[in-house]
Amino acid sequence: MDEDLKLERARMRVIDTITQNMNLYGITPSVGRLYGLLYFNEEPMSLDSMKDELGMSKTSMSTSVRQLQELKMVEKIWKKGTRKDLYHSVDDWYQTFTDYFSIKWRKGISQNIASINKSLEEVSELLESPNTPIEIKEAANNDKDRFLYALEYYDWLNRLIDTFETNEIFKFVPKQKDTPKN
């Protein structure tokens, strides 16, 4: 069964590649490797089979698979006649990509905008007050400009994420190389 081994090695190489790539996005290698495993397994897998395949604890499989679920990269499959939870990879990488960064980037932004607005207000008060020493006003002015710039930038980032969430980005950068449709 030399062919068996050859296939296995080819697959492993690509799993490593996927793992490395996901790691670049801040996903732990073990979690990435688990995704790779699920991606190539035609059948959905149970926690026990993942554990056996990766040689890790079942606890780790449980938490890793949950992470992948939260990232919408893996879904639970129901199958008649088994009590085990079964999982399979979600195979739309484009959707995974846009979802991942939408979730991740959007996370902080609204809070960030709120905190900048608060600081902006405080600084504006300082600038309006006649009690504020002149050199403080100068510094306040500098800060205010930078706050405004930050707000502008976060607004842009929000609009960029909008194009991810609505899939409009694929109008601009089409999935297929040669056909500009969809």
Place this chain on the structure above:
Amino acid sequence: MDEDLKLERARMRVIDTITQNMNLYGITPSVGRLYGLLYFNEEPMSLDSMKDELGMSKTSMSTSVRQLQELKMVEKIWKKGTRKDLYHSVDDWYQTFTDYFSIKWRKGISQNIASINKSLEEVSELLESPNTPIEIKEAANNDKDRFLYALEYYDWLNRLIDTFETNEIFKFVPKQKDTPKN
């Protein structure tokens, strides 16, 4: 000097915000905080002044500032009459954003594509060979499809990064909210 304190607090709040945001992108909080400090300092800063301001070791300042330099978020400033290296933030956040993800994402992709191509070739050999058992051929076929899909996806990602690097993305998502120019 109550005004002094008030301004300081407003600024610190925004620095925390920036730190948090950068941390989301995989930049360490200390490094993010250093960027925030440099962003609000009108004058460029020396390693010693950073150290004093953040209460960390000079070694840390040295390595952190180097990281920021590699990410093109900070640049070295030359100033007559001082032997210290002086640094200032690069204030174009849009450019910083596109640069950062171009550098980061592009990093792996070409190697990834190469390794997938290699595996693709090996699997194709298996499929063509008459010695390969039928059940291995079936698995190989499955794998091959997934390799091809991955290649397609990485190609898309490359084209997305192209729009970042060339700043074409700003045609699609303009920097200014209301004026579609630039």
Place this chain on the structure above:
DNA sequence: TTGTTTGTACAGAATTTACTGTATGTACTG
């Protein structure tokens, strides 16, 4: 009901990552 199977919370262990202090090299100064 009791026994069994399965998934997960939690605490501690192991590993990785980030930080510090010393030691050294290099470039200026006089």
Place this chain on the structure above:
DNA sequence: CAGTACATACAGTAAATTCTGTACAAACAA
């Protein structure tokens, strides 16, 4: 030339993250 000021390499330490094993809870079976 020595002497000083500065930045950084490197090794060791501290802190954070990830992983494991046990213990327990929920769901099911008989």
